[in-house]
Amino acid sequence: MQYFLPATLKELLLVLDSESKSEIIAGGTDLIIIMEGSGERPEKLIDITNIEELIGIKEEEYGISIGAATTIAKIAANSSLPCCLRSGANSIGSPQIRNVGTVGGNICNASPCGDTLTPLICLNATLLLRSVNSQRLISVEQFFLGPKKTVLKKNEVLSEIRINKEYLSGASGFRMIGQRNGQVISQVNLAVWLQRSKESGLIEEIRIAAGSVAPTPVRIIEAEEMLCNTSPEPELIHRAALLVQASITPIDDVRSTAQYRQDVIIGLFGDIMTQLLKEPQSC
Amino acid sequence: MLIEFICNGKETRVDVPAEMRALDLIRNELLLTGTKCGCSKGECGSCTILVDGDPVCSCLLLAPKLQGKEITTIEYLERTNGELHPIQQAFIEEGAVQCGFCTPGMILSTKALLKKNSAPTVIEIEEGLSGNICRCTGYTKIIKAVQSAALKLQGAEK
Ligand SMILES: Cc1cc2nc3c(=O)[nH]c(=O)nc-3n(C[C@H](O)[C@H](O)[C@H](O)COP(=O)(O)OP(=O)(O)OC[C@H]3O[C@@H](n4cnc5c(N)ncnc54)[C@H](O)[C@@H]3O)c2cc1C
Ligand code: FES
Ligand code: FES
16 A cells, blocks of 8 residues: 655645545544455555645635644634534544544545534535546535435545635534443434524524434424524424424434434434523533 | 654654554554553554644554654653653552553543643543543542642642
């Protein structure tokens, strides 16, 4: 196996274009486990963590840009990012995993339980995918095709994640249930972002996304519609929670049962909503 | 593949296969066997080393990722005069070591935690050590050891 550490994005894109049997490695926290498990090695591993253009969190005119190779630890610690994304990041693995794992790796690994995915869906994030002679912006919702399957082409890299200004204001939260504090892969995770009218206090826009409950993380539009233009009381929040429950299709797997996921999501939703309406700033 | 990095304060150059894990490089080539291998899956933390001061699992790190980095293993904590590091002393005094397999990782995670947060609360200690599993001492004594180490280090600064 060859190991390649390009120093610039341009160099990376050229290599990606020419090598068919190459594979990108960022932190490697997903990839190494897969490689060690299967015993298979790609002909060439291309490490993207030396490329400065892919690292860091920057303010831009449209909002915020996050380099794909930014570590999960840096995301969790950055106070200019919305609550749901920071707490999603903070719930990943342990300090050791967060210091190495990257947000781009979490996205491209496309696990239904990836803990930054539902926050990014709530924040209506867009992904910049680049190849040597083109680039495209795609909504994060459109990126996932199934477990471990994305729209990413062989010669493309996810270079940055963009969040627009309007989603940087408003309140957001994230909750997950896992089996052991610290190093848990979530059995269910849920993120909510909402914006209330300054005058009336009504919810102007709300986005809800759930993870580990379907082959890809899912947005729950029916519940969003029910809560839009309301100032929800506990009874309405509960009715919306039932809608959330009805729109997920979890399975039994090694981590949990479908029934448990169905049951627990009601509590998670109630919990986030109550917090967002009462103390939207606590993160 | 030729890799150059600083290991425990020393400039180090090794020529190893690119698929070698940092853990195997450290144990089998550099013969620093204080770094342990428990699970090879990033879950137990016994393989913890510090890379540029941050704790990481060396079982999930390929050796080429050490290029240009500064790493610390448990062997570097002992002072040159043979005295133990205050964190090591605290672990011994509090009885926080039974079989000792988790201890190098626990101590390196503690070092990183106390560098960021010199007086952590119990919850902060639990979070800081959440990547390290101990299967025999139990966590009460380990947490006490971290608190005691924090006091020792604060004292040393004055
Ligand atoms: C002990 C342990 C606990 C964990 N806990 C959690 C958890 O609680 N929640 C969670 O969500 N995840 C968890 N993970 C999974 C993993 O740590 C995260 O998914 C992490 O964010 C992956 O990032 P990485 O940089 O390490 O990815 P890598 O392993 O480097 O890459 C993952 C995949 O994405 C591709 N890729 C990476 N970056 C790019 C890019 N920029 N463009 C195109 N393709 C790319 C790679 O080719 C590879 O196929 C855990 C892992 C371990 C080992
Ligand atoms: S051996 Fe690396 S975390 Fe267990
Ligand atoms: S002392 Fe034995 S595992 Fe911790």
